[in-house]
Amino acid sequence: MSGDTADSLAHASPTHPAGSSSLGPRVPRSPSPLPHHQREGQVTFTVGDAFYRRQSALARDLAVLVATLEKQRLGHLRVLDAMTGSGVRPLRYLLEAGVDWVWANEGNPELADTLHANLAPVDATRYRLTHEDAQAVFFRCYQERDFYDLVDIDNFGSPNPHTSNALWAAKIGGLLYLTSTDARSTSGHDPERSLRIYGASARSHPAVHEQGLRLLIGHAAQTAAARGLGIQPVFSLFTGQVHRAMVRLVKRPTLSSHTYGFLGYCHTCGQFQTVDWRNLGRVICPGDHSTEGSTAPTLSGPLWLGDLHHGPTLAAMTALAETWGWSAQANRLNRMAAEISLPPYYYPLGELGRRGQHDIPNRDHLIAALQTQGYRASVPSCDPQAIKTDAPLYRCLTLARDLR
Ligand SMILES: C[S@@+](CC[C@H](N)C(=O)[O-])C[C@H]1O[C@@H](n2cnc3c(N)ncnc32)[C@H](O)[C@@H]1O
Numbered sequence: 081m082s083g084d085t086a087d088s089l090a091h092a093s094p095t096h097p098a099g100s101s102s103l104g105p106r107v108p109r110s111p112s113p114l115p116h117h118q119r120e121g122q123v124t125f126t127v128g129d130a131f132y133r134r135q136s137a138l139a140r141d142l143a144v145l146v147a148t149l150e151k152q153r154l155g156h157l158r159v160l161d162a163m164t165g166s167g168v169r170p171l172r173y174l175l176e177a178g179v180d181w182v183w184a185n186e187g188n189p190e191l192a193d194t195l196h197a198n199l200a201p202v203d204a205t206r207y208r209l210t211h212e213d214a215q216a217v218f219f220r221c222y223q224e225r226d227f228y229d230l231v232d233i234d235n236f237g238s239p240n241p242h243t244s245n246a247l248w249a250a251k252i253g254g255l256l257y258l259t260s261t262d263a264r265s266t267s268g269h270d271p272e273r274s275l276r277i278y279g280a281s282a283r284s285h286p287a288v289h290e291q292g293l294r295l296l297i298g299h300a301a302q303t304a305a306a307r308g309l310g311i312q313p314v315f316s317l318f319t320g321q322v323h324r325a326m327v328r329l330v331k332r333p334t335l336s337s338h339t340y341g342f343l344g345y346c347h348t349c350g351q352f353q354t355v356d357w358r359n360l361g362r363v364i365c366p367g368d369h370s371t372e373g374s375t376a377p378t379l380s381g382p383l384w385l386g387d388l389h390h391g392p393t394l395a396a397m398t399a400l401a402e403t404w405g406w407s408a409q410a411n412r413l414n415r416m417a418a419e420i421s422l423p424p425y426y427y428p429l430g431e432l433g434r435r436g437q438h439d440i441p442n443r444d445h446l447i448a449a450l451q452t453q454g455y456r457a458s459v460p461s462c463d464p465q466a467i468k469t470d471a472p473l474y475r476c477l478t479l480a481r482d483l484r
């Protein structure tokens with residue numbers, strides 16, 4: 081779904097070319113990796129029995145970019161990597177982003193030898209390695225008033241209870257990197273589970289990849305709001321199986337009925353809409369209902385309706401990625417930037433073809449046609465085979481038909 085060329089490139093080859101001093105941050109060069117070693121970015125490591133997915137390299141690349149900028153901004157950066165696996169993240173944060181200190185925690189003590197060996201090239205005063213339950217680590221941080229600039233939570237499955245507990249370990253103004261591999265429940269295939277985990281109804285519709293991000297962020301925003309805090313998304317990333325969001329914990333509230341509400345989807349005509357809490361009892365589809373069928377949309381939510389990304393940070397990340405020669409990552413960041421402030425849904429091209437009863441429209445031609453008509457339109461970062469626009473669906477269908 082989201083495996084277009086740029087993404088595939090990012091997954092297949094996210095590394096800085098070895099030996100090229102003009103690309104990527106300057107870190108000590110290690111000899112050519114042994115066959116059983118992995119190389120990612122500027123680091124080499126052994127996976128052993130640890131969990132490691134090369135397809136998640138893009139997620140780590142973007143975190144390295146943010147950490148580098150944050151270190152430049154603050155002058156000093158401490159990271160808590162709560163579920164470190166092979167230790168690839170602490171290695172990359174320390175050696176590529178130049179962060180000062182990392183607490184690398186991994187719940188499985190059987191990975192101790194692998195982790196010690198992988199972190200051996202780093203000065204031992206720059207990290208701490210523990211094997212505890214991540215929840216205990218978060219609460220210990222709070223108890224010891226030991227708060228972190230970046231808390232990285234690379235959990236399996238749902239983000240709960242990690243997200244809410246990780247708030248105890250983050251500085252106000254610090255970053256949380258959230259994960260959900262729970263696409264089944266965020267896409268409407270396990271409604272009872274989405275109710276339990278997110279306190280939300282997740283329904284099935286054509287824009288469920290973005291819905292997964294919005295449930296993840298909405299859950300974090302609601303948990304933070306209950307403590308009198310706010311969260312501000314820095315970037316949001318869907319890579320085909322995993323939803324991730326880097327969010328900043330801020331003092332001012334960010335959750336309101338404008339940023340946290342409902343998404344309506346009309347199964348009859350295909351039109352999306354956002355729905356405010358106060359209108360829940362009287363939601364009617366604004367779309368073309370010349371055909372028979374219900375005018376009552378199905379509702380998903382509550383979920384995050386605010387921006388998925390922070391524009392100025394994306395711009396700085398893109399500039400840094402270009403400096404390092406990370407063109408695939410820069411392309412992805414540009415696509416994220418183009419969708420800021422567009423509506424919280426998208427229309428897959430296949431869905432437009434099906435609704436319009438014609439061939440799948442050419443994405444770039446349709447976007448250009450919409451823009452010529454004065455609408456905003458871009459490629460959604462969650463699904464390259466789709467369009468995101470503020471135009472009503474019937475305009476998309478008319479323009480798609482005219483393109484033929
Ligand atoms: C997705 S893997 C981490 C992968 C690694 N961050 C990376 O980027 O390659 C999740 C890791 O968290 C560990 N883990 C799972 N539950 C945990 C918990 N409650 N506390 C600490 N570690 C946990 C698992 O043993 C596993 O190694």
Ligand SMILES: [Zn+2]
Nearest residue numbers: 346349365367
């Ligand atoms: Zn409708």
